[in-house]
Amino acid sequence: MAAQTETNKGALKKLKTYFRGVKAEVKKVNWPNRKELINHTAVVIALCSIVGLIIWLFDTLVRGLLSFIIG
Structure with a gap:
């Protein structure tokens, strides 16, 4: 014990x-100040939106291509 x-x-x-x-x-x-924090947050949101748009566009194109080939 x-x-x-x-x-x-x-x-x-x-x-x-x-x-x-x-x-x-x-x-x-x-630690970032308020201005830096807002700026970096805006950059992250913008980049995530751009990447999401690119993925959506690629998905739409591939889906359309596969639909054309298969259907």
């Missing part, structure tokens, strides 16, 4: 050390 308690204490100590490291790394992050 004592060995298990020691193992639990060691695991708890490692967990605390891990979260202290995470906290230190989060403090180092260069």
